[in-house]
Amino acid sequence: MSDMSHPPSLTAPGDPAAPDLAVETESPPVGGRREIVGRSPNQLAWLRLKRDRTARTSALTLVVAALVALCAPLFGWLTGMDPTDKFVDRLNDFGMPIGYAGGISSEHWLGLEPGSGRDIMLQLVYGLRTSLFIALASALLASVIGVAVGVIAGWARGWLDSVVNWLVDLTLAFPFLIFALAVIPILQDRFYTEREAPPPAFRVALIIATFGLFSWTYTARLVRGQVISLREREFVEAARAAGAGTGHILFRQLLPNIWAPILVTVSLNVPQFIAIEAALAFVNIGVTEPTPDLGRMIYNSIGYVASDPWYTLFPGLTIFLLVLAFNLFGDALRDSLDPRSTR
Amino acid sequence: MTEPLLKVRGLTKHFPVRDGFRARGAVRAVDGLDFDVRPGETLGLVGESGCGKTTTGRMLVRLLDATSGSIEFDGRDITHARRAQLRPLRQDLQIIFQDPYASLNPRHTVGRIVAMPLQVNGINPPGGIKKRVQELLELVGLNPEHYNRYPHEFSGGQRQRIGIARALALRPKLIVADEPVSALDVSIQAQVINLLRDLQRDLDLAFVFIAHDLAVVRHFCHRVAVMYLGKIVEIGDRDDIYQRPQHPYTRALLSAIPDVTTLGPAGRIRLAGDVPTPLNPPSGCRFRTRCWKAQDRCATEEPPLITRDGGGQLTACHFPETGTISQDSGPVGATAEEVSK
Numbered sequence: 001m002s003d004m005s006h007p008p009s010l011t012a013p014g015d016p017a018a019p020d021l022a023v024e025t026e027s028p029p030v031g032g033r034r035e036i037v038g039r040s041p042n043q044l045a046w047l048r049l050k051r052d053r054t055a056r057t058s059a060l061t062l063v064v065a066a067l068v069a070l071c072a073p074l075f076g077w078l079t080g081m082d083p084t085d086k087f088v089d090r091l092n093d094f095g096m097p098i099g100y101a102g103g104i105s106s107e108h109w110l111g112l113e114p115g116s117g118r119d120i121m122l123q124l125v126y127g128l129r130t131s132l133f134i135a136l137a138s139a140l141l142a143s144v145i146g147v148a149v150g151v152i153a154g155w156a157r158g159w160l161d162s163v164v165n166w167l168v169d170l171t172l173a174f175p176f177l178i179f180a181l182a183v184i185p186i187l188q189d190r191f192y193t194e195r196e197a198p199p200p201a202f203r204v205a206l207i208i209a210t211f212g213l214f215s216w217t218y219t220a221r222l223v224r225g226q227v228i229s230l231r232e233r234e235f236v237e238a239a240r241a242a243g244a245g246t247g248h249i250l251f252r253q254l255l256p257n258i259w260a261p262i263l264v265t266v267s268l269n270v271p272q273f274i275a276i277e278a279a280l281a282f283v284n285i286g287v288t289e290p291t292p293d294l295g296r297m298i299y300n301s302i303g304y305v306a307s308d309p310w311y312t313l314f315p316g317l318t319i320f321l322l323v324l325a326f327n328l329f330g331d332a333l334r335d336s337l338d339p340r341s342t343r
Numbered sequence: 344m345t346e347p348l349l350k351v352r353g354l355t356k357h358f359p360v361r362d363g364f365r366a367r368g369a370v371r372a373v374d375g376l377d378f379d380v381r382p383g384e385t386l387g388l389v390g391e392s393g394c395g396k397t398t399t400g401r402m403l404v405r406l407l408d409a410t411s412g413s414i415e416f417d418g419r420d421i422t423h424a425r426r427a428q429l430r431p432l433r434q435d436l437q438i439i440f441q442d443p444y445a446s447l448n449p450r451h452t453v454g455r456i457v458a459m460p461l462q463v464n465g466i467n468p469p470g471g472i473k474k475r476v477q478e479l480l481e482l483v484g485l486n487p488e489h490y491n492r493y494p495h496e497f498s499g500g501q502r503q504r505i506g507i508a509r510a511l512a513l514r515p516k517l518i519v520a521d522e523p524v525s526a527l528d529v530s531i532q533a534q535v536i537n538l539l540r541d542l543q544r545d546l547d548l549a550f551v552f553i554a555h556d557l558a559v560v561r562h563f564c565h566r567v568a569v570m571y572l573g574k575i576v577e578i579g580d581r582d583d584i585y586q587r588p589q590h591p592y593t594r595a596l597l598s599a600i601p602d603v604t605t606l607g608p609a610g611r612i613r614l615a616g617d618v619p620t621p622l623n624p625p626s627g628c629r630f631r632t633r634c635w636k637a638q639d640r641c642a643t644e645e646p647p648l649i650t651r652d653g654g655g656q657l658t659a660c661h662f663p664e665t666g667t668i669s670q671d672s673g674p675v676g677a678t679a680e681e682v683s684k
Binding site: 239252 | 401404405406426429430433434437438440441442445446447448449450451452456459460463464493495496506509512513
């Protein structure tokens with residue numbers, strides 16, 4: 001990501017120790033009656049982000065993916081198909097799609113699923129929606145819990161901080177997959193008997209809750225550390241000396257200084273959740289049929305890898321691109337918010 | 344004599360040292376300070392690193408709670424006042440910090456930083472907050488059009504001016520200046536000190552000026568208190584302290600000011616050893632471990648801070664020095680830190 005258009009003179013937005021040359025050189029000459037407007041650290045970060053080619057490319061990928069996911073019903077309407085429609089007449093006697101490359105044709109652009117005969121493109125588009133929704137909702141939940149717990153621990157210190165630290169250590173010590181394997185079926189049995197199928201939304205909510213309950217720890221630790229390091233800074237003491245209350249100090253003085261690392265954690269959490277969510281399908285605790293899901297598509301396709309590799313390729317490629325784009329964007333975001341961390 | 348604005352009696356701060364949950368003694372950072380500050384007066388607080396200057400300053404503006412002793416401001420005891428009770432006093436009692444890079448929120452504009460004390464206290468000055476902030480910026484010598492700029496766009500000296508504007512926003516009567524210039528270049532130091540002096544004259548401010556630069560203190564302060572290991576060893580008018588120091592420690596400090604008229608360390612008193620730990624300060628006189636005049640009495644009996652000649656100069660020493668030293672503080676200031684080197 002060593003973009004040549006990235007001027008090396010830029011300094012950190014939150015870095016008080018470095019005089020910022022960028023602004024002095026970039027601001028228009030102060031002549032006449034122009035009002036002088038400084039660039040906020042956020043504006044500087046945004047400028048850096050816009051200049052970063054990797055960030056632009058990955059952001060474009062993510063926007064396209066999000067648009068496709070949001071417009072999933074539109075795809076169904078345009079093609080006149082439903083993701084659950086089975087085109088058994090396009091399969092041969094062995095259940096394999098007729099035609100080349102997994103049955104790619106003018107009606108079925110990405111072919112058909114072997115066995116069931118469902119349209120892969122629609123499964124993919126709807127599955128993208130499921131995966132993105134689960135990942136984003138989990139990241140949001142984890143951040144909300146993490147920020148709240150971290151701020152409380154960092155601000156209160158003392159025994160509350162110790163309790164939170166023990167809780168974080170405890171949570172980190174749990175092996176996630178085994179815990180999910182235990183919790184998800186048990187909770188489902190708690191609410192639904194074996195005979196009645198739980199609604200798809202229930203399983204999705206369960207997965208989001210499990211992710212959220214497990215992933216708040218990183219954010220909490222990060223926020224706690226930031227709060228502890230910032231609360232002793234002199235600008236916070238100045239606010240206290242002026243008579244500011246806890247609310248003002250937390251929301252006006254501290255939070256504007258810690259949202260940047262929080263944003264970076266969120267953007268790096270999302271791809272993690274996409275990958276883990278796909279992995280859950282392999283232990284059969286992922287999203288259940290008939291809700292389309294990328295992870296389950298890959299899981300289903302494993303049996304056909306030799307005879308119909310195209311079935312694996314499309315969802316696999318989608319997840320790969322999605323995770324890669326999110327990770328690259330998260331890195332670029334971190335670089336732009338804190339340029340000193342670049343190698 | 345006018346009634347003192349700030350009256351400090353027996354001010355003490357002990358930081359408990361914990362080993363797990365058991366208390367294991369305490370760092371006696373500040374141990375029984377008595378001093379007064381009159382309206383419009385500047386009291387300099389000098390001493391080596393770790394002698395409790397900053398802790399004292401923070402206690403005065405109630406950023407730290409005193410372990411014991413009392414702080415009386417404008418006739419009211421504020422030692423244990425709660426935040427709501429403190430609110431009206433906050434406006435009269437402000438602080439300027441040492442580090443101009445850490446004392447401004449990097450995510451706020453200058454306008455927001457200077458307006459913060461007004462907003463926190465719900466004050467709406469005539470003409471609006473923005474007008475008042477621009478007046479303040481002008482007062483401290485900044486371009487009022489820089490209202491919308493961010494701290495990272497300013498130099499150290501300019502940032503310190505922003506910090507001063509913030510402290511002035513509430514029109515205080517007393518400002519605790521915690522080493523306001525020690526992080527700045529010498530040329531900028533002079534500008535900021537002169538600004539503070541002009542402000543003091545124009546606004547009738549009282550200062551508690553914490554510093555280790557003896558030349559700066561001599562330039563700026565009416566009275567000087569010399570601290571050593573959490574105690575005041577000598578306090579008096581500037582000229583008394585600088586020309587007729589009575590405490591050996593004060594003498595040693597002053598001898599460290601480089602004299603441009605002589606070459607080499609002529610007449611320099613070198614103190615042996617380091618400052619003892621405030622966890623377990625020496626008995627009797629705390630300076631006795633490094634004092635060339637120390638005798639048995641110094642270890643057993645703590646010298647009281649009393650006047651020797653009936654004047655306003657108080658010294659805590661059993662064997663005070665007499666005689667005058669004549670020296671001019673050159674442009675180069677000696678720091679108290681240099682004494683022990």
